[in-house]
Amino acid sequence: MRGYSIWALARNALTGHAGWPRAWRSPRPRERYEAVIVGAGGHGLATAYYLARRHGMRNVLVVDKGWIGGGNTGRNTVTIRANYLREESIRFHAEGLRMWREMSGELGFNVMFSERGQIDLIQTWAKLRDVKRRQVLMRLAGVPFEIVSPEAAKARVPILDLDGAKRFPVLAATWHPSAGVARHDAVAWGYARAADALGVDIVQGCEVTAVRREGGRVTGVETAMGFVVAPKVALAVSAHASVLAQTAGVRLPIETVPLQAFVSEPLKPMLDCVVNCPGQVYLSQSDKGELVIGGGADGVPSYVQRGDFATIERVVTSLAELFPVLGRVRMLRQWAGAIDLCYDTSPIVSKAPVDGLYLDVGWGSGGFKAIPAGGAAFAALIANDMPGPEVAPFALDRFATGRPLYETAGASNRD
Amino acid sequence: MRLVPCPDCGPREPGEFVCLGDSGGHPVGEDGLAEALYGRANAKGPVEELWWHKFGCRRWLKLRRNSATNEFVP
Numbered sequence: 001m002r003g004y005s006i007w008a009l010a011r012n013a014l015t016g017h018a019g020w021p022r023a024w025r026s027p028r029p030r031e032r033y034e035a036v037i038v039g040a041g042g043h044g045l046a047t048a049y050y051l052a053r054r055h056g057m058r059n060v061l062v063v064d065k066g067w068i069g070g071g072n073t074g075r076n077t078v079t080i081r082a083n084y085l086r087e088e089s090i091r092f093h094a095e096g097l098r099m100w101r102e103m104s105g106e107l108g109f110n111v112m113f114s115e116r117g118q119i120d121l122i123q124t125w126a127k128l129r130d131v132k133r134r135q136v137l138m139r140l141a142g143v144p145f146e147i148v149s150p151e152a153a154k155a156r157v158p159i160l161d162l163d164g165a166k167r168f169p170v171l172a173a174t175w176h177p178s179a180g181v182a183r184h185d186a187v188a189w190g191y192a193r194a195a196d197a198l199g200v201d202i203v204q205g206c207e208v209t210a211v212r213r214e215g216g217r218v219t220g221v222e223t224a225m226g227f228v229v230a231p232k233v234a235l236a237v238s239a240h241a242s243v244l245a246q247t248a249g250v251r252l253p254i255e256t257v258p259l260q261a262f263v264s265e266p267l268k269p270m271l272d273c274v275v276n277c278p279g280q281v282y283l284s285q286s287d288k289g290e291l292v293i294g295g296g297a298d299g300v301p302s303y304v305q306r307g308d309f310a311t312i313e314r315v316v317t318s319l320a321e322l323f324p325v326l327g328r329v330r331m332l333r334q335w336a337g338a339i340d341l342c343y344d345t346s347p348i349v350s351k352a353p354v355d356g357l358y359l360d361v362g363w364g365s366g367g368f369k370a371i372p373a374g375g376a377a378f379a380a381l382i383a384n385d386m387p388g389p390e391v392a393p394f395a396l397d398r399f400a401t402g403r404p405l406y407e408t409a410g411a412s413n414r415d
Numbered sequence: 416m417r418l419v420p421c422p423d424c425g426p427r428e429p430g431e432f433v434c435l436g437d438s439g440g441h442p443v444g445e446d447g448l449a450e451a452l453y454g455r456a457n458a459k460g461p462v463e464e465l466w467w468h469k470f471g472c473r474r475w476l477k478l479r480r481n482s483a484t485n486e487f488v489p
């Protein structure tokens with residue numbers, strides 16, 4: 001794999017940029033693989049990369065019905081943070097933050113990770129109780145996260161308006177300095193390129209119609225390009241987790257729900273951290289100056305990547321109320337991704353009750369940040385046929401054994 | 416989201432309703448209680464759901480919808 005560098009840029013500038021090689025091949029799927037990963041989002045691609053890099057499994061296929069990163073990975077609002085409620089989640093995401101810092105170097109691809117910190121504005125007493133509890137748990141895990149005054153938040157976010165009568169006055173704020181943002185496409189492309197260079201086949205535009213099993217074992221997948229034999233099949237298909245798992249006779253505690261996002265016209269720099277108002281609205285400013293805005297998930301389960309108007313009204317109302325200076329800003333784009341919302345809003349990284357079938361689903365509204373740590377953990381699970389300690393709590397059987405991991409810190413959580 | 420067809424009030428804004436999900440449920444069977452409580456069909460295509468017209472006539476409705484298009488089907 002030829003590296004990207006300032007020298008390569010200069011060399012190619014002199015030759016009219018005609019000399020750049022393709023970042024990955026476009027092979028036809030072979031007849032059999034050691035493992036097939038369904039879904040070429042960030043999770044599927046990172047998993048393939050770590051399978052090849054750390055576990056020597058290179059005879060691997062990543063297959064997607066659409067294109068690389070065309071699912072939720074390419075639709076998300078890129079907040080990366082570790083301020084969760086569950087000890088298991090905090091530790092998992094703290095390791096993720098460490099991996100984000102090294103990702104551009106490891107992949108040889110600039111993923112534009114920017115550790116700019118996050119402020120949460122707390123507007124209900126229930127949420128204040130929740131962040132008090134999280135502050136203690138974060139401290140125990142050694143990840144900086146503290147409750148600060150509304151005025152301290154205002155000092156960091158000058159566009160915030162604390163005056164006047166508000167439906168939900170700001171009661172307090174939290175500060176999470178190691179949170180950040182990254183470039184979503186670059187993450188998918190960086191992992192795709194690095195996995196491809198290690199010999200992984202990535203096939204786009206090829207739908208998997210069913211997981212085939214014989215008795216209690218997986219034998220391969222039916223695809224639009226024919227049957228592919230594989231002793232190990234890994235699902236990283238987000239919205240379509242239930243649909244594909246059901247072809248292998250597995251029901252999941254997951255609902256598919258639209259989650260919307262909005263991007264404003266480009267503005268002068270006015271916001272240098274992520275701001276989140278739990279359950280209402282969150283925003284950050286991209287390097288191009290556009291405000292990237294999101295809110296909670298829609299209330300109606302759906303596979304349609306569009307979203308309903310009630311959510312737009314809710315998000316915009318909160319936005320204009322807290323940041324009146326944005327009241328007349330025009331929105332450039334609005335879209336939705338169909339997210340895989342798990343019953344307890346924690347993910348499922350697990351063996352399925354069918355031998356050779358592995359699940360990395362249920363990431364819901366928060367799986368972008370989990371791409372490096374999730375990919376590494378899922379690869380280890382597939383290679384060893386056993387979860388490592390960091391993801392063992394996220395097993396599918398946690399519901400049957402009475403150990404669900406109810407989370408409060410997701411964009412899709414309401415109180 | 417399409418307008419929701421309420422038999423009392425006619426087609427109304429979805430924001431007036433609460434969607435309470437799959438109307439069928441899942442009987443407690445051989446696959447156990449956890450499956451019945453937590454498992455979801457999450458079908459892509461026709462689904463039958465309970466809707467509550469919270470900010471309207473407050474009636475509970477059983478409606479059929481296509482989760483792949485959001486269209487309500489009679």
Ligand SMILES: Cc1cc2nc3c(=O)[nH]c(=O)nc-3n(C[C@H](O)[C@H](O)[C@H](O)COP(=O)(O)OP(=O)(O)OC[C@H]3O[C@@H](n4cnc5c(N)ncnc54)[C@H](O)[C@@H]3O)c2cc1C
Nearest residue numbers: 039041042043065071072073076077079208337367368369
């Ligand atoms: C609007 C929005 C905002 C978000 N904001 C954040 C955020 O700020 N921070 C954060 O951490 N997370 C966020 N998320 C969540 C995050 O985007 C996802 O959890 C994450 O991208 C999931 O990655 P993935 O690789 O598992 O799934 P995806 O990127 O969705 O990839 C799944 C792939 O599977 C493919 N596929 C599906 N079915 C089949 C099939 N039958 N055959 C072949 N291929 C198939 C799809 O085409 C798709 O490419 C957000 C999501 C949305 C929608």
Ligand SMILES: [Zn+2]
Nearest residue numbers: 421424468472
């Ligand atoms: Zn009505």
